[in-house]
């Protein structure tokens with residue numbers, strides 16, 4: 063079936079210099095993930111009261127490891143992957159390289175930021191967890207490192223924006239290629255979203271850690287943190303969605319249904335991701351319940367584009383399954399190519415994400431949130447979102463991306479399949495453990511192994527957590543084995559490959575209201591208005607704040 | 618049915634589902650009175666012990682079957698660490714943190730909130746069933762975080 067292109071022109075090859083810097087970003091991402099899952103194993107076993115952390119070199123205590131786990135997984139891994147992957151999709155879609163100098167600058171920021179944060183965490187001067195709530199204070203290198211990690215994403219945003227502007231000059235009146243549109247929309251969202259954390263870290267915490275300001279305001283900091291801390295989950299997720307919309311259909315032999323619907327979905331994420339942060343602060347004092355209710359409504363709103371995504375993705379898979387001879391209401395599903403590692407990892411990611419989404423809706427309902435807030439339920443929930451939907455998707459992408467970037471063939475496809483299944487089984491078992499424990503009050507972020515209190519029901523919950531975490535870890539080890547084998551000993555591919563993206567059944571409209579979708583400027587203005595509505599009243603009421611907390615270093 | 622119609626049906630169904638969930642949520646908060654902590658006023662964390670009511674942590678009977686429990690969270694314990702109240706009483710917890718952020722979760726109940734230095738947390742709950750609950754600090758508060766807990770004992774009605 064012919065269809066409409068999402069990137070132009072067919073068969074365009076990016077120059078080697080561009081691929082090289084992207085390759086390094088992706089390597090950095092997976093290097094971070096490797097460190098992260100090692101710590102994950104230690105944490106999961108903590109809940110089953112097995113202490114392996116004592117054997118980790120340089121590890122002083124549980125909370126130091128947990129800080130590393132959160133920072134390298136949730137910040138370094140995800141940011142580095144997004145930087146590399148969406149630079150690639152954008153430049154390929156526009157058929158013009160981005161400025162290599164900017165890409166290298168971004169990579170440099172990220173390496174330096176990572177090293178600074180690693181120094182602070184490794185030397186035990188920043189065991190403040192990846193949320194770093196004041197008045198627990200870390201060494202200044204930790205804050206500076208985090209700031210640089212964010213700056214590295216801004217540099218990519220600049221590179222994408224400049225690339226798009228240049229493309230528009232060369233193609234007046236043309237629709238932005240879909241793959242570039244959704245990649246740029248992701249970064250536009252994140253640039254607006256990251257302002258909170260940058261104001262917090264650079265404006266308040268960095269000078270405070272240097273002794274230039276004496277006091278912090280813990281509530282104001284938390285608010286700035288969660289202003290960025292909720293939308294960051296969409297910054298994690300949207301690169302995976304780019305793949306689910308445009309690449310998974312291709313792996314499955316299907317097609318994406320609608321160009322316009324896809325653009326609308328990403329614009330909804332742009333507008334609705336940010337004004338929802340108070341759902342992380344439902345149980346905080348100092349924030350009015352009216353504002354919390356408003357954020358609850360908007361949180362349900364931002365669920366909507368994910369439901370639309372489910373529609374598009376399932377439809378594309380179904381086309382693929384039916385083309386392979388599948389029939390019936392669901393049996394086409396089993397006809398998918400279950401031997402394609404890139405597809406299998408991402409289909410499994412979608413399945414775990416269904417559960418992640420349902421538990422997410424429960425968290426968003428503030429009365430239920432009061433039951434599960436800060437219990438082990440929460441890591442149970444988000445390992446089914448970022449910890450697997452996103453992570454498994456990035457692993458699935460790696461199965462074609464690493465061969466593409468290195469011009470080598472994948473080694474160990476069978477092992478890759480086993481890795482995905484193990485990781486999925488592991489995350490479901492671990493989540494089952496954490497969720498049931500959490501419903502019975504088992505706290506998160508806690509060295510339960512050495513806590514003086516316990517409840518009998520936590521025992522089974524903890525065992526499942528440890529078992530599931532171990533399976534995830536083994537799945538991760540297999541993944542890294544495949545990756546290393548491919549990079550080190552993969553056969554040279556015969557001819558250069560293109561990115562595996564799909565075509566759309568309903569292409570971009572050439573006239574009508576859809577043209578307005580491409581005017582980012584208006585959507586950004588709309589987003590800013592929503593942000594002002596969602597946060598303005600609180601800030602007006604609360605500022606100048608309550609800067610009375612001196613620093614503590616209890617670790 | 619064509620894809621377009623399936624798509625439209627799916628859109629409407631999704632939206633309806635979310636709106637129904639929201640309706641249930643607001644029903645529970647308005648009609649059933651499930652409340653979240655809100656704005657209760659500010660305090661200077663280093664001066665908490667001289668600021669009423671936090672100068673007298675403990676259980677205070679304020680009316681027939683009505684109690685106020687003033688709780689301080691500090692590294693690493695709650696003051697008081699044990700709370701006893703008779704079954705059937707209505708308890709308002711008034712609480713804050715003296716140093717870093719702590720959590721306050723009366724396990725087995727909806728009493729789940731953050732204690733943030735500089736802010737006052739107020740929660741009300743009716744304890745009908747006799748029994749014992751752990752009070753768990755569920756926010757990381759430093760190296761001794763897992764040592765921080767208390768107990769709430771609901772005694773047989775007197």
Ligand code: HEM
Nearest residue numbers: 099102103105106132135136441449506507508531534535
């Ligand atoms: C082998 C794989 C993994 C295992 C066994 C694992 C296990 C765990 C466990 C048991 C916790 C809870 C610790 C606690 O609350 O005390 C946790 C926290 C967390 N994990 Fe993982 N995890 C894994 C991979 C990942 C990945 C891939 C990501 C993200 C990309 C991730 C992100 C997080 C985050 C953000 C936290 C919260 C940290 C905090 O509370 O400060 N994890 N992990």
Ligand SMILES: [Cu+2]
Nearest residue numbers: 291292295342
């Ligand atoms: Cu959130």
Ligand SMILES: [Cu+2]
Nearest residue numbers: 754756758762
């Ligand atoms: Cu604590």
